[in-house]
Amino acid sequence: MELKLLLTVLLIQSATVPADYIRPPPRKAFHLPWHSKPSSYPQQVHISLAGDQHMRVTWITDDNSAPSIVEYGTSPGQYDSVAEGENTSYSYMFYNSGKIHHTVIGPLEHDSVYYYRCGQQGPEFQLRTPPAQLPITFAVAGDLGQTGWTKSTLDHIDQCKYNVHLLPGDLAYADYIQRHWDSFGRLVQPLASARPWMVTQGNHEVESIPLLKDGFVSYNSRWKMPFEESGSNSNLFYSFEVAGVHIIMLGSYADYDEYSEQYRWLKEDLSKVDRKRTPWLLVLFHVPWYNSNTAHQGEGADMMAAMEPLLNAASVDLVLAGHVHAYERSKRVYNGRVDSCGSVHITIGDGGNKEGLAHKYINPQPIWSEFREASFGHGELKIVNSTHAFWSWHRNDDDEPVKSDDIWITSLISSGCVDQKRNELRNKLMTP
Template identity: 60%
Template sequence: MVTEGNHEVESFPVIYRELEGFIAYNARWPMPYEESGSTSNLYYSFDVVGAHIIMLGSYTNFEAESDQYKWLMTDLAGIDRTVTPWVVVLLHAPWYNSNEAHKGEGESMRKSMEELLYLARVDVVYAGHVHAYERFTRVYNNKKDPCGPVYITIGDGGNKEGLAMSFEKPSPSISEYREPSFGHGRLRILNSTHAIWAWHRNNESNSHVADEQWFESLSSSKACKLPVSRDEL
């Protein structure tokens, strides 16, 4: 299951004036977006046992009046946390990033949509784009917040551009682990309340767990009130 990145934009206004880009992406990667009520292949959601997965589009409209924003609001309001206690969001351009590479590129989307994810008590938000690894604490509006999502940048799978080596100094207080290395991550949801996240640093043929963290679902938190209607989002 995929969501688009900046390399998939492929907008050719002179040739395809009536289209919005993503010609190759939409042709080669048709996702089941209609099943989630979306009108675009660029954003959709689906369920995996115990988890509701939301794929957002960083390179299509996301303002409050956009179709994507309205769809996201409806999708979040329809989640039944007794069926899917975990809610995970994936997008391309990170909203939180202390690397000098692509700094601030996800900021406008964060300002538009972050409150929706916060009020819905999304558990984890994964992003790519920055070719390095970084894990933040639970955050809302640039501050540590026990009811906000954990933000993770996992754009270190390999690329022709090389690693994003330069992190800002000092490290911001909300950033808990960061490293400019190639690697991969694994989220293991063990039950309705607990999951374990591990980031594996890949050095040639070896895989080493360099960062590991237990997560507790916000659906089980007594301190973080879950929304009960769309009006609360």
């Protein structure tokens, strides 16, 4: 009887109707207190996945002679392993970055706590590696910025027992002011040094100056992702696998038409996905394809026209985007219509940015749109097993992470859609 009840609960898909409440006003930029530290002291520490059982540790020092060394082990203060990595730096107009270190450590045991130190000095940090198998929990928040609402969102995420943070673009909102990249790194360090942060670029990462500076120099220098490990030639698009999930991070601001390198790479990456090993397939990018908010309406149309057929043929379970400063969840949809073998699209660009919320929606609400609300918040995705995942969105209401929307999602592989589309995918991948 208990098993039947559990299965019944798992199969129910529920959407909570938002309660009426008075939204709090916008908040000003958040400033951390400044503390003077030695020039070789590691700062802005964050970690990211870097291939099977490996983690990339990134930090910055003001001392250009500081070594790119990470000491690590499974006991506090006892480092039985050491790794040396690479470093870079960049100049941007009158700004010169510190020395940016990227060091890959591993192999690491799954679901284990490691203690590590950067550059042979400074404080000891602690990280937990993701599990080898399901279940796994992802925290999701895009368009973070550095406001009081950002701090509230980060505090709420810190209460979540998550394994990996997914961020679909717009990190620091530096907008050409390079010291804002530094303040963002300090702001997120407590969380980003303890769990891997996997990010992709948004429009606020572009920072190009015609004839003087190419875009993304700051983003690419500071937030190196495992693009080389996934066969990509650009930090703007890559993929990784973790605990039975294949995740593709695409670039809304990299070329994406059928003649582009990103399109070619995407076809090749999809051809390698093994749904027996990774039954769940997720995709993230910045500009949403399904958006019923008046903000940024239609901006993702060209990318959608080029790439949605590929994602649909590959039976992508869930697509996560940002850009619109509000929350919206779709039904399973493809080519603008509700489709039981389509993807669930979620817009979650409501992390706490300085520009405020996008309050205006198109009415009547499109048939494919299931839930929408203009509030700051974050999402949590717990993939329970190969067939079921639980998604919840938590509104920042008076500094309490109020769960305002939740739904059980059934994987497409368990519904027969993957087998149904296998020939379609094969044909698309073989097309030159």
